[in-house]
Amino acid sequence: VESSIPEHMREAWKKFSPKGFTTKDEFESEAVKHIETTLARSLFNCDELAAYSGTALAFRDRLIIDWNKTQQRQSFADQKRLYYLSLEFLMGRALDNAMLNVGLKNVAKDGLADLGFRIEDIIAQEHDAALGNGGLGRLAACFLDSMATLNYAAWGYGLRYRYGIFKQEIQDGYQVEIPDYWLDFNPWEFPRHDVSVDVQFYGWVNKYTNDEGKQIVSWQDGEIVTATAYDVPVPGYGTPTVNNLRLWSSKASSGEFDFAKFNSGEYESAVADEQRAETISAVLYPNDNLERGKELRLKQQYFWCAASLHDIVRRFKKSKRKWSEFSDQVAIQLNDTHPTLAIVELQRILVDMEGLGWDEAWTIVTSTFGYTNHTVLPEALEKWSVPLIQNLLPRHLQIIYEINLQFLQSVEKRFPKDRDLLGRVSIIEESQPKMVRMAYLAIIGSHKVNGVAELHSDLIKTTIFKDFVKVYGPDKFTNVTNGITPRRWLHQANPRLSELIASKIGSYEFLKDLTLLNKLEPFVDDKEFKKEWAEIKYANKVRLAQHIQTTKGYSVNPKALFDIQVKRIHEYKRQQLNIFGVIHRYMAIKSMSPEERKKLVPRVSVFGGKAAPGYWMAKTIIHLINKVGEVVNKDPDVGDLLKVVFLEDYNVSKAEIIVPASDISEHISTAGTEASGTSNMKFVLNGGMIIGTLDGANIEITREIGEQNIFLFGNLSEDVEDLRHHHFYGDYKVNPELVKVFDCIKKGTFGDEGAFGALISGIVEHGDYYLVSDDFNSYCQTQDLIDEAYKDQDAWVTKSITSVARMGFFTSDRCINEYADTIWNIEPLDVAEEKEVRART
């Protein structure tokens, strides 16, 4: 390629192509240039937002140089690539991460100081990229960080929502949702107006035989919407690799279709069409672990799958390879069932557009896709009604039926006597209306299916996907336990702890090989080290206390035990168990003598998290937490002994302040309901203890750090079913201590008792599905053990250090390497040469 370009051109290009700054002066020059020209500001009107913008643009330029080179390197290397399809990428802020990953944060810090700014204030100007709901979206973001850091040729594909997850405000104790319009100024994206795909909806299918006697299928007369690519650079840590996250934005097609309307004078309705097209990528659905079957959501899914697939196929076709080599070049991972239509779309491209035979195409499809399941909750499993798909995607429905027919025939051959089995594994549920079960389609169209923690992967094999284990055998199902990136969740969120660790074990290598943390274990008895360790935790608590002071307007004692539960509000995650426990503690304090109170360990109970706007029970839990806080926090009998804080608008950047400040964090889901959880890993990595159930990744965390370093309680997942049964058919009695808590609420202690009726009746009258009552005793006793343990600070710090030392397993680097080896079959790219060139220049 290069030799086809004339020498003089190449010379000129080389001479003037930007090299990227490395020194403080160069950084300042870049930042000031952007502030004065790109932003048209000056020394006299450069506020913190302008300083942020200038800094971000300087770093963006730098990233883009490496991004260009990475894309070239990956094209030349011509290796297999991985495409990660996810409707959610919860990236958070980018600037701090970019500065740390390219190793120039100190340069920027000094440069900004010269210009009159504190780097912390500048970083805090950035709006979070909040294109996700919770764990699933944040996992995708951690994966991108690891894939770039490990030098895999990997792209993310998602949607460029104009509105990310809503902002949460609390008014009079209730959650209020505010739209999150985040695109006013976003220096981290590059519009690629030259990269677009036309996506079709509706229309009808025309089948005919052409002159050569060939069957032709054509999907025609649909409505066309254009997908435009917006690229977001994803820098790896300490490597020249900068990968790409491609987000699609929708707009009306500029094709003849619309012009017809414009020309016939229907101006207003043509504009309305334009706006309708734009709504496809307008808003992220704010549900957590719940699917509601809305047409616009299905439109989003197809729009994004079609655009991504056409982009991937276009890239493959440039290589001029045979179709049979497709899955040697391309691996596609489905992040949950949201992108399952990509399976159908690839089959459609191969059969209808490229003319391959059905079987040949299907072999390619099934060797390309892998599917990750993230939940066993039945209400979260996607099903789309057949009439809805028939109308929106008529050709896809035919293909789904054909896939199902062939699958069922193969099952019938192998299990001829089992007619029930056919009904159970059919993609089509024979309900009224008929429904397409997306998880089944995803399993049938993929070569591997994985769960996200050991317990979860076992559960899907014995419950929701049991019949498919029978059909395919157990090898199609595997486990890849989730992980988190230690760059953001240790180095960036807790720089002092990262520095202390590095000083002890000799380098920052542990950020790339987290198992090196085990070198900390020999220091668990080092007095000076323990002192510093405890000081850092205290400083992080002071920082959170300041945050509480500025956002809530009251002070909490940083010497108190900080007990934190931050995550989406959901009955299965059991924030209600936590707040009932808090009320129980409050009642105990009230009944104590002043002498008894003196022996207590003061506690700050921190809650945070959003409820889905339509999830009324979750909103009731938020309301109760806030009302309990209002009463407890101003009760003079209680004073410092108990504070209840609800932090508004929990998000990634707030997590970076909250996580390092915990003594105890709560991961207390009903056993068998939380597929993995990932914040549990973040808290332990930052030296906090866990109170938790034997659920999700808590089990593996226990195995790694040791039972003596975690506070476990509650029933086991294998007993849950029997307990639920017993609630309805046995002589079921609510735990008497919990009854006292309910009485306290019913007396109106926390205001209008009627507001919380449903929370209580769910447990007392409606079967207590989440086993709050069954686990209440065990929970409260374990909280008492925690108080006792906290009194021995020396032993506590020992536990903290030991746990961190044993957390190496939970890096997303390990996780991504497992996916690469066992599912994607891809190798990292060699960047040694690039690193050398860089070292020389």
Ligand code: GL9
């Ligand atoms: C989730 C599970 O509930 C979590 O337990 C798991 O850790 C993550 C990542 O694998 O996936 N599945 C799911 O639908 N969500 C999860 O967090 N929900 C959201 O992301 C809102």
